[in-house]
Amino acid sequence: MNCLCCGKPLSNDSAVEKTSFWHNSCIKKFFFSKNLPKIDITDEVLEQYANENINNGITVPGVQRKLSLHLTQGDNPRLTLVNYPTVYILKPQVPEYRSLPEAEFLVMQMALRTGIKTVPFALFMMENSSYSYITRRIDRIVPNNTIKANMHAMEDFCQLSGRLSQDKYHGSYEQCSKIISKYSINTGLDLSELFVRIVFSYVAGNSDMHLKNFSLIETAPNSQEYVLSPAYDMLPVNIILPEDENQLALTLNEKKRNIKKKDFLALAENAGILSKSAEKMINKIVTLKETYLKMCSDSYLPDDMKSEFYKLITDRISIIAE
Template sequence: MFEIKNCPGTLAPNHTTYSTTALRRLFGGKKVSPFMELLYDNEDTTEEIVENIKRISISGVQEKLSAVIRKGKICLTPEGEQGLYIIKPAPSNKSLRFRNQIPANEHLTMQIARQVFSIETGENGLLFFQDNTPAYIIRRFDIAPDGTKIKQEDFASLLGKTSLTYGGSFKYTGSYEDIATCIKRYVAAWQAEMAKFFKLVVFNYLFCNSDAHLKNFSLQQTPDGDYRLSPAYDLLNASLHVKDSNFALEDGLSPNLVKSDVYSRTGHPCKEDFETFGKLIGLNEVQIQKALHSFTGSDEQLKQLVSNSYLDERSKRMYLRSYEERVSRFNQVNKNT
């Protein structure tokens, strides 16, 4: 086993295992080892892993494993049981640059969202297979404490988009305004959820999450029968692994967006464009500025989390450079302002 120096949950320094805070958030206070007794790419365990992947009920291209906690250890979910965790190893897709860094990237980005910008996220961390390879782990938030499933639908489903109706790239069609329209339709207290959605859209832009497609946003039913935006999930800086783009969705923020001079000239949106988008989806000026203001003055804490993360040194530099470039674009002002 290699030496852990920072908490694989919160990234707090000087921890050789999960911190008390991480254990409480991710495992309900149980003492759990970050080392999993599994060789992911080993021929002897391939059949067990394949069967586990088949059983998991969450769709997606990346391989995902279902897990439970047994006697202080993270284990694959036995057949017939309900898994409470999802494990995401590094993808096998060789077209992705630095794909072995993806688990650490997702973990870091999710921690930044929560710790720096107070965005509600699924409880998450890293674990390590027997060969010390890291994998991302997230506690399922569509399962209640009593084990019952919580009703949840992603926005591809809510918008009626499937591969049959919109082709193989269905989850990348449309715009973020389409999601906003859907929120108004299904959520009674939509103003509060819309403010959360707006902040998440800004976050995804600043952190180069160009894979924030329709299936990566969901509505979740509350115990009262109302609907709310689910905790954020699948956040990562995609520019480390694929060609960078402004947005995941083909029509960007909105096909109806009146672009700023900066956006028209450079091809990249700035703060003014997000202000326009906020108004377009029904937010008032106070809500818009509150969300945008939350992204200022946070560099020191952000840089510390990047430094404490499990990215390699090159990826840490790339991560910060891409964020700083986005912030620079975001803060550009029109020539005639």
């Protein structure tokens, strides 16, 4: 069994690791505590959560409601459900889509392996032995768990482009690059990072990278200097929801489907990225093909989803490798 946080093998001689399925070091890094917190959520709450998703007619896998958890430190740390935004966010299983937490964990891990900056994330084994996806917000620093202090301002690209939330699918990746050029103090680096994230999302079947899934974040509280925030909410939507034929959430070279390598190169040119650099970034992803397939086969996805994902990654990489 591998660590549910970093995905690397666990040591056999640690009692904590054997029961929690987390490295001691990963528990410390993620929760700032010695032991893995216990989650105080009853089966009734989880059931209610699942029903709520159905009743709200959730049709896009990425928009399932997120549960806010408050962490109480101590010898027996606990995570309790609260109804205000806090530092830890839990996304449990939902009945409409199989293995959503496992799928998000896998794609976030693949993103990390690609060199994409991500928010802290992990899987959490629930009392009923199902997995939930857990993530820690990055706009709140949590020394001593004082969540009020040290807020980094964070604004998503929907707000930055003056659009309403419901218009988050209206826009283009070319506009995203304009937002970075206008507001980021790391323009060059952030444009490359954006480019890699878009190519990677295509390869990973993540067709839900809309305007709210990109944000700028302050470099330090009140610095008023912004950079592209680490990546979050990355899901292989094309596997989870094969009926959706769009390959991308926003337009790339005026298209959302039938994407070809030349469309990525057109974006690079539009964003002022040298074509040589763009080719290099694409090639890096192409060379990771076997790594992605191995990660997929080692993942917690059911076998039929693994084979679907295999096929998708292989097809898409052959398209950008042309």
